[in-house]
Amino acid sequence: MYLILFGAPGVGKGTQAKKISKEFSIPQISTGDMLREAVRNNTELGQKASEIMKRGELVPDDLILNIIKERFAQADCKNGFILDGFPRTIPQAEGLADLMNQLDLPPLLCLEVAVPNEIIIKRLTTRETCEKCGADYNPANNPAPADRICTICGGKIIKRSDDNEDTIQKRLQTYENQTAPVKGFYEKQGRFYAVDGNKSVDEVYVDLKAILKK
Ligand code: AMP
Numbered sequence: 523m524y525l526i527l528f529g530a531p532g533v534g535k536g537t538q539a540k541k542i543s544k545e546f547s548i549p550q551i552s553t554g555d556m557l558r559e560a561v562r563n564n565t566e567l568g569q570k571a572s573e574i575m576k577r578g579e580l581v582p583d584d585l586i587l588n589i590i591k592e593r594f595a596q597a598d599c600k601n602g603f604i605l606d607g608f609p610r611t612i613p614q615a616e617g618l619a620d621l622m623n624q625l626d627l628p629p630l631l632c633l634e635v636a637v638p639n640e641i642i643i644k645r646l647t648t649r650e651t652c653e654k655c656g657a658d659y660n661p662a663n664n665p666a667p668a669d670r671i672c673t674i675c676g677g678k679i680i681k682r683s684d685d686n687e688d689t690i691q692k693r694l695q696t697y698e699n700q701t702a703p704v705k706g707f708y709e710k711q712g713r714f715y716a717v718d719g720n721k722s723v724d725e726v727y728v729d730l731k732a733i734l735k736k
Pocket residue numbers: 531553554555557574575576578579580581582586606607608609610614684693
């Protein structure tokens with residue numbers, strides 16, 4: 523199974539990708555998580571990405587395509603994967619298609635989770651995240667425990683530095699300008715489906731699975 527989970531920041535891609543990853547035994551590949559890890563470890567990539575991420579802009583395509591290429595070479599990718607937060611530009615989608623061809627992998631299916639912007643802004647301003655596994659916590663439906671230790675992996679729960687109102691607005695603009703056009707890339711191939719993300723986590727998951735069964 524080779525999937526892309528598509529959508530604006532804060533629509534719940536990471537949460538749904540984790541559920542799909544667990545049920546279908548394929549890795550979740552989140553470029554955002556990989557970049558945050560590089561920033562924490564202060565690697566060369568992390569140093570290049572850090573300021574760009576703080577501004578809510580996109581890290582250059584060549585850097586992203588390099589980390590994806592390295593990731594695809596790892597053994598856990600041999601039966602498929604679910605991409606979360608990638609591709610985010612048309613050149614990334616084209617680079618991904620080339621890579622899939624070179625590796626002789628089947629066509630990707632792109633699933634969008636769609637949520638209105640005013641709800642995204644509310645979700646992201648109140649969201650907290652495990653810095654280790656990327657799990658999301660939110661006072662509305664999944665509050666962080668008092669000890670601020672992730673119930674899934676034992677990591678530390680933090681407020682992401684880009685989950686503040688100014689950066690959220692910028693990330694949404696970046697999404698509209700650079701990422702939303704990627705939909706057309708997969709629509710043209712008949713490989714694009716959208717679900718309503720303004721429902722409970724479990725309801726969205728049921729809708730996504732219904733598409734996977736088609
Ligand atoms: P995310 O965790 O997916 O919301 O990503 C956080 C930030 O990492 C984004 O706002 C971008 O600055 C950067 N980023 C993550 N994935 C990509 C990507 N595929 N292309 C460019 N920048 C990315």
